[in-house]
Structure formats: C-alpha cells, structure tokens
Amino acid sequence: MAIAKVIIDVSLDKEFDYLIPETLLPQIKVGVMVRVPFGHSTREGYVLSLADSSDYTGGRLKPITGLCETRANIPEHLVTLGRWMADYYCCSQEQSIRTLLPAAVRSGKIKPRIRRLYRIADVAAAESFVACNGTKPSAALRVDLVKALLAHGAQPADSLKSLVPAFSQSGLNTLIRNKIVETVEEIVRRDVFGDSHVLPSKPLPPSADQKKALELIGKMLLGETSSHVLLLHGVTNSGKTEVYLQAIAKAREMGKSAIVLVPEISLTPQTVRRFRARFGDQLSVLHSRLSDGERFDEWNRINNGEVQIAVGARSALFAPFRNLGLIIVDEEHESSYKQSEAPRYSARDVAVMRGKLEGAVVILGSATPSAETSYNASTGKFLLARMAAQVDNKLAPRVTIVDQRLAGPPEPGKSNFFSKALITAVFDRMRRGEQSIIFLNRRGYARVMICEECGFEARCPDCSVAYTYSRQRETLTCHLCGGVIPAYELCPQCLSPKIRYAGVGTEKIESLAGAVFKPARIARMDSDTMRGADDYEAVLERFRRGELDILIGTQMIAKGLHFPNVTLVGIVNADLGLSMPDFRAPERTFQLITQVAGRAGRGDIRGEVIIQTHNPENETIQYAAQQDFDGFSKFDLEFRQLLAYPPYTHLIIVHFRGEDESMVVEFANGFTAELQRYGHEGIRFAGPSPAPIERIKGKFRYMLVIRGSRLKLLRQALRVLALHRQPPKGVEVYVDVDAQSLL
Structure with a gap:
C-alpha cells in the first residue's frame, strides 16, 4: 500500500494520509501538488512524504484525486528545509511550506x-x-x-x-x-531589467587577502574543509563583492548554482548591476518589489534551469535550484534578514541549514559580523577569512568625534544640529566638487509634538508611542500602526498656539541643510520618500552622476553604496540607538556607525568622518570611531556572557496580545506555568511582563522571555502550546525563536 502524506492549506498544522492510486504511482513524489478529497469538497495540497503504512484508524483512506499538472512543484530538498523550519521556529507546517513558493506561483492565478x-x-x-x-x-x-x-x-x-x-x-x-x-x-518573459544595459566587467587581480579567501572557498567547494560555512570578515571597501563574483564563477565552473542575498531591496539594483556586468543576463532577480507576473517568470526561469544565479532579498533563499553549490549572505549581521511574520525565520540561519542539507558552501560576509557569527567563527564552528585592508591599500577615513555638549545653546533663529566642524567640512567638499553623506537614523521632521503651556504630548491613541511629525505633509504619523492625522495648529488640550516640535528626524535635517548649505543640491533617502523601487534608483543615479552635493538619509544609505566621489560622512546623532532597552543596542549602534563611515573615501581621496554625539566617552562610540571591531566584540561578548544572552544562549520570546489586558495577563500566566514544566536548570524564564512598547494598534502586549541552551524539548512543548491550544477569544499568542529584539 502506497501512502502520501499531504499538507493542505487550512492552518491545522497536520498532515493527512491518502492512498496513491496505481495509475499515479510513477508521478507522485515529495513536493508534488495534488488534488485530494477533504470533507465534502476537493482541495489542493503538497505531498510532504511517502510511506508504506498509515496510523489512521478512522476507516478507509481516501485516494488522491489527481495531480495539479499546471501548478509548480516544490523540490524535495526544499520540502525538507520547510519541515525543519516549522519545527525549529514553532510555526505551522502550512506557514512554512507556503514560504517556499512566491504567492504568484503558489496561487496558480498568474499565467505565462x-x-x-x-x-x-x-x-x-x-x-x-x-x-x-x-x-x-x-x-x-x-x-x-x-x-x-x-x-x-x-x-x-x-x-x-x-x-x-x-x-x-x-x-x-x-x-x-x-x-x-x-x-x-x-x-x-516579463523582463525585470527593461531596457537597462550594463558594461561588461572582467575579474580583477585579487589582493593577498582576497586570494587567501578564494583559495579557502575553492577547498570548501571541493568538500575538503571541516565546515561548509565561511565568515568573510572584510573591512568596508576591502573587495568582498569581488570575492563573491569570483567564488560564483568557481561554482559555475563546477556546474553548480548560486544564491546571493542582500538585506534590503534598496541594495538589490546596485548588486544586480555588478553581477550583470560580470555574468550578463544569466541571473534571476527575486524580491518583493517585482510585480506578480515578473516574480512568476523569474521563479520559473530558475525552476526550468534557464539561469544558475539568483540575486535578491530574504525570499531569494528559496530559489528552486536543484544543484545548489553556493549561498552568499551579504551584510549577514542585518536584522532585516529576520522575518517579522510567521514563520519568523532568520534567512542567515536558514541559509546555513539549506547549505548543510544540500552540500552547498555558505559565505557570510560583513565588515561588522553579528555576535553569533563572530562567536561561531572563534569556536571553529565556522571557518574564517579576514580582509583587513581596503582595496588598493587605501587609507581608512579620518574620524573626528564632536562633543555636542560643548556646542552650547543655539543662536536666536539658528540651530546647532550641525556642528561648526561639520559645516566647514561640507562647504570644503562643495568647493572641491566632492560629495557628502549626512546620516541620521530617524525619519520624519520631529520626534514629538509638545505643548509648552500644558505639557500635552501628541501620542497615538492605539500605541504606546508618540506621533512623528512630517512638515512636508503637515501630518502626525504613528510608525507602528501606520495611523495618520493632520498636525495640530493649536493644542487640543488647552487650545494654546504654543505647540512645538521636539527632536529631529531626516526631514528636518533636510530642511536645515537646505538653509545652512546654500546653494547645495540635496536629496533625502528614507522610507518616507522612497515609496517605489524606481525611487531608490532615481536618487542614487543622480548622486552617481554628480547632480547632488549632499545625500541625507537613514540606515538605507549606510551600506552597500559605492560612490568614489563621496569624501565626507557626517553622523548627526551617533548615540541615538544606545538608549533603546535592548541588549543588541550597542552592537547595532557600532554596526551602523562603522557601515556608514565606510561610505567615505572609496575613491582616490582619503575620506573623513565626523561623529556628533552627546556621549563621546561611551565605549561603543569610541570603538566605532577607531574602527576597532575586535575591541568592541570582546567588550560586547563579555557583557552578553555575564547576562546569559546570545550567543551564549538561545533567546525565545513568546508574545501575548489582546484588547482586554486582564484576559491577556491571565492567559499568559497560565501558559507560562504549563511551559515551565518542560524547563531545566539551564533555562531562564522572565515574565510574562508588559512589553517595552505596551500597546500597538490598540492591543496590550506582554512578553515571556526565555534564555538558555538545550531547548529542544521546551521548543517542542512550546510549539504544541502555541499552535494546538486555543487561546481565549480576543487573545493571540505567537513565538519568536532566536528573537532579534526585546521590543
């Protein structure tokens, strides 16, 4: 008796056994989509595994009705990966399998x-x-x-x-x-490249560091090393992309395919341009900015074996290659590799697992590796290749720390957001025909709106945060729930006109820069201005052609940009993220400062970086200014080991939310009590307690924080409790394994 175990998209986290008719036996394989009887209807589902017998005791098994011949199948190794994800990340199998296919392919609605x-x-x-x-x-x-x-x-x-x-x-x-x-x-084929053309490039002679890295990658591709994962730790502008390009060429010579992941869509066009210059149009692009038709065609090009290289953001990890040889995760430390919705997977960690399952080499590249990756490299779990020198042995940029506490109060009608040192440096670049980048990791015009008379603060009624003011649109926006209201002209509490804006965002910096740096040509890049895929390219192309003097932006300009004429980077408020109630705050601050500083001096002129801060003695600021990753890593890891945080433990956060706070608390306490039965002395439970941001979209939020090692049994129990125990109506529970934030 031949049995197929089929998952049906009904969110039951359960496989159903069906008989395989003899006529279909040769065609039924793992990953094939089939039609099956389900209740009083017929549904579609994927075959997850095959068996000779069934544990079903409810009567005769029903046979599979037929194949969905016009629908895409999932390669068997990806099904295996999806099942691992469901188990590890405590999500349903339906959610995990659904992630393996783009919606445009999965739905069957898009046609060639x-x-x-x-x-x-x-x-x-x-x-x-x-x-x-x-x-x-x-x-x-x-x-x-x-x-x-x-x-x-x-x-x-x-x-x-x-x-x-x-x-x-x-x-x-x-x-x-x-x-x-x-x-x-x-x-x-719907052409994602349109009419754009790129000039071909040829491999560059490798530097000594690049040569060592490529030799090690060559051995890994041949299976001659102890690990299939390599940390490529290269300082900014050390030539990591050239190593990626030549590593892919090696894999292609061996008949293998390659996947390249970049952390943000904004980086994809630049990365694709460099890869097209080397490999022509023999690569596919996969990211969320594509239309459904484009995504359908690109996925099928890979599935049909027409291309052997895929470049894209997180979802490109599931490109259906059958002969995968290499996975590259660029800027592996980026938090955007963590999915925020179920399944809450880390693309970096799933890449490591996919490489293990398929015998592929995984390269994790970064100038500022995550604590977890650095720790794995230091313990020998991952191999390590260092690239300590910039391309052509360029000098690292000069870094100056400006203590904003010494600036004093601003003159009447003026602002001291820009220090005298930064103002002088920007004008100096403008006179020399060079370009500058000004970085602030906060969008909007002002952080909060406050009444001087009664102290009223404009806050979102559904979330525990203040509104952000946009002067361009004269609106107040909550960046958590997306709520937007017109900006107040009078205080709604006391009707005073003395309502003002406090704090500063990139929109305000742009406004101030326009006044201070006349006649500079200025553009801003943040998620408020970059609404579409073409917006990124349009601004960057203007900057590339020298039509802009100053580019102002958030973290989307901190990485991946290569503009040789940028010789100055100004960081307006370097310690902005250090006050966040999160153990990763120092790491993220160090990474951001280091990455954005790396945009300066990538051409023939040595770069300069000016760091404005109110906390110049802070260790993170000091290490970032010195570009001392090893010093910072030692400092940060000592702190984490003392408090039993990753990488010395795993971190799991169970989130509870609902509109009735008492119901949320009652359910969270009962859930925690039952879960603690599966703990041991190596596991710490904290909470449940209110989340740092207590309300979002009108729902109260509570968190149970779990830290420890040997979590397999607890994770299995957690999966059952979260997926198969119905919470009270109006209460939601979800699990975030290897959480990236305590917020």
Whole structure:
C-alpha cells in the first residue's frame, strides 16, 4: 500500500494520509501538488512524504484525486528545509511550506505571457507561391507577406504590419488556410531589467587577502574543509563583492548554482548591476518589489534551469535550484534578514541549514559580523577569512568625534544640529566638487509634538508611542500602526498656539541643510520618500552622476553604496540607538556607525568622518570611531556572557496580545506555568511582563522571555502550546525563536 502524506492549506498544522492510486504511482513524489478529497469538497495540497503504512484508524483512506499538472512543484530538498523550519521556529507546517513558493506561483492565478507568431509552414510551397504569383496584382499582398516571413522568420502581427504596409489579417488568414503560413505560440518573459544595459566587467587581480579567501572557498567547494560555512570578515571597501563574483564563477565552473542575498531591496539594483556586468543576463532577480507576473517568470526561469544565479532579498533563499553549490549572505549581521511574520525565520540561519542539507558552501560576509557569527567563527564552528585592508591599500577615513555638549545653546533663529566642524567640512567638499553623506537614523521632521503651556504630548491613541511629525505633509504619523492625522495648529488640550516640535528626524535635517548649505543640491533617502523601487534608483543615479552635493538619509544609505566621489560622512546623532532597552543596542549602534563611515573615501581621496554625539566617552562610540571591531566584540561578548544572552544562549520570546489586558495577563500566566514544566536548570524564564512598547494598534502586549541552551524539548512543548491550544477569544499568542529584539 502506497501512502502520501499531504499538507493542505487550512492552518491545522497536520498532515493527512491518502492512498496513491496505481495509475499515479510513477508521478507522485515529495513536493508534488495534488488534488485530494477533504470533507465534502476537493482541495489542493503538497505531498510532504511517502510511506508504506498509515496510523489512521478512522476507516478507509481516501485516494488522491489527481495531480495539479499546471501548478509548480516544490523540490524535495526544499520540502525538507520547510519541515525543519516549522519545527525549529514553532510555526505551522502550512506557514512554512507556503514560504517556499512566491504567492504568484503558489496561487496558480498568474499565467505565462503568450505571444502568437506567424511563420512559414512549408518553405518549398512558399517559394513556389511567390514564383507563381509574383506578377499578379490580386496576390501582391499575400506575396509581400510570404516574402517578409521568408526574409525575417517568425513574426508577430505588429511586426508584419511594419514590414508590409498594406497588411491585412484576411490576407494572412488565406495563407494559413492554404497551409503556406502557420501560427505558433511562444512564452514571452516579463523582463525585470527593461531596457537597462550594463558594461561588461572582467575579474580583477585579487589582493593577498582576497586570494587567501578564494583559495579557502575553492577547498570548501571541493568538500575538503571541516565546515561548509565561511565568515568573510572584510573591512568596508576591502573587495568582498569581488570575492563573491569570483567564488560564483568557481561554482559555475563546477556546474553548480548560486544564491546571493542582500538585506534590503534598496541594495538589490546596485548588486544586480555588478553581477550583470560580470555574468550578463544569466541571473534571476527575486524580491518583493517585482510585480506578480515578473516574480512568476523569474521563479520559473530558475525552476526550468534557464539561469544558475539568483540575486535578491530574504525570499531569494528559496530559489528552486536543484544543484545548489553556493549561498552568499551579504551584510549577514542585518536584522532585516529576520522575518517579522510567521514563520519568523532568520534567512542567515536558514541559509546555513539549506547549505548543510544540500552540500552547498555558505559565505557570510560583513565588515561588522553579528555576535553569533563572530562567536561561531572563534569556536571553529565556522571557518574564517579576514580582509583587513581596503582595496588598493587605501587609507581608512579620518574620524573626528564632536562633543555636542560643548556646542552650547543655539543662536536666536539658528540651530546647532550641525556642528561648526561639520559645516566647514561640507562647504570644503562643495568647493572641491566632492560629495557628502549626512546620516541620521530617524525619519520624519520631529520626534514629538509638545505643548509648552500644558505639557500635552501628541501620542497615538492605539500605541504606546508618540506621533512623528512630517512638515512636508503637515501630518502626525504613528510608525507602528501606520495611523495618520493632520498636525495640530493649536493644542487640543488647552487650545494654546504654543505647540512645538521636539527632536529631529531626516526631514528636518533636510530642511536645515537646505538653509545652512546654500546653494547645495540635496536629496533625502528614507522610507518616507522612497515609496517605489524606481525611487531608490532615481536618487542614487543622480548622486552617481554628480547632480547632488549632499545625500541625507537613514540606515538605507549606510551600506552597500559605492560612490568614489563621496569624501565626507557626517553622523548627526551617533548615540541615538544606545538608549533603546535592548541588549543588541550597542552592537547595532557600532554596526551602523562603522557601515556608514565606510561610505567615505572609496575613491582616490582619503575620506573623513565626523561623529556628533552627546556621549563621546561611551565605549561603543569610541570603538566605532577607531574602527576597532575586535575591541568592541570582546567588550560586547563579555557583557552578553555575564547576562546569559546570545550567543551564549538561545533567546525565545513568546508574545501575548489582546484588547482586554486582564484576559491577556491571565492567559499568559497560565501558559507560562504549563511551559515551565518542560524547563531545566539551564533555562531562564522572565515574565510574562508588559512589553517595552505596551500597546500597538490598540492591543496590550506582554512578553515571556526565555534564555538558555538545550531547548529542544521546551521548543517542542512550546510549539504544541502555541499552535494546538486555543487561546481565549480576543487573545493571540505567537513565538519568536532566536528573537532579534526585546521590543
């Protein structure tokens, strides 16, 4: 008896056993989509595994109805990966399997774009027709059509209209009836590159550090090393991308495919441009900015074996290659690799697991590796290749720390957001025709809106945060729930006109810069201004062509940008993130400062970085200014080991939320009491207690924080409690394994 275990998209986290009819036995494989009877209806599902027997005791098993022949199948190794994700990240199997396929492919609603072509059906008959009818006026149109198709090959109707001015469909139909011309259909790919072209590039001679890294990667590809994971720790501008390009070329020579992950969509066009320059159009692009049709075509190009390289953000990790040899995770430390919705997976960690399952090499690249990756490299779990020198042995940028506490109060009508040192440096660059980047990791015009008379603070009524003011749109926005209201002209509490804006965001910095740095050409890049994929490219292209003097932005300008004419980076408030109630705050601050500082001096002129701070003695600021990763890493890891935080433990956060706070608390306490039965002396429970941001979208939030090692049994119990125990109506519970934030 042949049994197929099928998962159906009904969110039950359960496989169902079905008999495989003999007629379907050769075609039923793991990952195939099938139609099955379910209750009183027929549903579609994926085969997760095959078996010879079933534990089902409720009667006779029903047979599979048939195959979904027009729907994409999932490669078996990806199904295995999906099942691991469901187990490890405490999510349902349906959620995990759904993640493996883009919605455009999974739904079946998107179809290939078909184009009808006309071509000669019988060359001899066509030539004879021209010879016999060439002088007949009544056949002139048909003769011209046949001549055009003989000369130019298969053509769509629009092209024939341009080739034959007197074109008529009836004349073409006559040729088809006489079997001189025939119609054929071809699939037309939706081209994600459009009309853009890039100049080809050739491999560059490797530096000593690059050569060592490539030699090690070569051994890894041959299976001659103890680990399949490499940390490529290279300072900014050390040539990591060139190592990626040459490593992919090595994998391709071995007949292997490659996946390249970048942390943000804004980096994808720049990365794709460099990879197209080296490999032509023989690569696919996968990210959320594509249309459904483009995503459908790109996925199928990979699935059909038409391309062997995929570049994209997080979801590109699941590209359906059958012969995967290399996975590259660029800027591996980035928090955007962690999915915020179920399944809450880390693309970096899942990449390591996919590499293990498929025998592929995984390269984790960063100038500022995460604490977890650094620790794994130091213990020998991952291999390590260091690239300590910049390309062409360029000097690291000069770094100056400016103590903003010494600036004193601003002069009437003026602001001291820009220090005198930064103002002088920017004007100096403008005089020399060079460019500057000004960085502040907070968008909006002002952080809060406060009344000087009564102390009223404009806060979102559904979330525990203040509104952010946008002067351009005259609105107050909550960046948690997305709520937007018109900005107040009078205090709604006391009707005073003395309502003002405190704090500063990138919109305000842009406004101030326009006044201070006249006549500078300035643009801003943050999630308020970059609404579409084309917005990123348009601004960066203007900057690349030298049409802008100053680029102002948030963390999206902190990494991946390579502009040789940028010689100055100003960091307006370097310690902005240090006050966050999160153990990763120092790490993220160090990474951001280091990454954005690396944008300066990538050309022939040495760069300069000016760090403005109110906390110049802070260890993180000092280590970042010195570009001392090893010193910071030692300092940060000692703190984490003392408090039993990752990488010395695993961190799991169970979130509870609901509109009725008492119900949330009662359920969270009961949940925690039951879960603690599966703990041991190596596991610490903290909470449940209110989250740092207590309300979002009108729902109260409580957290249970779990730290420890040997968590397999507890994770299994947690999965059952979270997925298979129904919480009270109005209460939600979800699990975040290897959480990246305590907020």
